[in-house]
Amino acid sequence: MENTKTAISVAENTENKKPGRTKLSRAYGKIQKGILAFHTMIIMWMLSSVTAFADGENPSGGGISDKGGDQFWQVVNFFATWIGRIGLVVGFVGAVMFALAIKNDDADAKTRGLMTLASGFVVFAVSMSLELFKNVT
Numbered sequence: 001m002e003n004t005k006t007a008i009s010v011a012e013n014t015e016n017k018k019p020g021r022t023k024l025s026r027a028y029g030k031i032q033k034g035i036l037a038f039h040t041m042i043i044m045w046m047l048s049s050v051t052a053f054a055d056g057e058n059p060s061g062g063g064i065s066d067k068g069g070d071q072f073w074q075v076v077n078f079f080a081t082w083i084g085r086i087g088l089v090v091g092f093v094g095a096v097m098f099a100l101a102i103k104n105d106d107a108d109a110k111t112r113g114l115m116t117l118a119s120g121f122v123v124f125a126v127s128m129s130l131e132l133f134k135n136v137t
Contacts, residue, residue: 076130084127091120 094117101109 080127084124087123
């Protein structure tokens with residue numbers, strides 16, 4: 001009878017098993033870490049609360065000024081206009097890809113062209129639908 005176990009194989013087998021660590025104790029450790037993370041998030045949330053007051057200084061009289069909101073929507077409209085234009089360009093590129101795929105009778109290229117065409121028009125439609133979000137209170 002020959003001993004086929006070497007010192008390396010015995011060390012590899014004992015390395016994976018930590019004495020005194022059962023499945024239950026490992027699960028308990030994970031639960032403790034989860035509870036600690038949850039409590040840390042709650043404490044950070046409680047410590048980061050800030051009381052803010054808005055001052056309605058309007059040079060034309062009383063009331064609250066909305067200059068910041070107007071400027072915000074000007075910037076949003078600028079970006080939406082250009083993103084819509086880029087969407088139309090992407091749609092045009094998709095139409096050209098689809099036309100070339102029809103010419104070559106290539107099924108994969110037809111699919112890519114139609115997907116590009118559709119995604120360009122979806123980007124255009126979403127960028128032009130900002131009016132839905134303006135008066136949300």
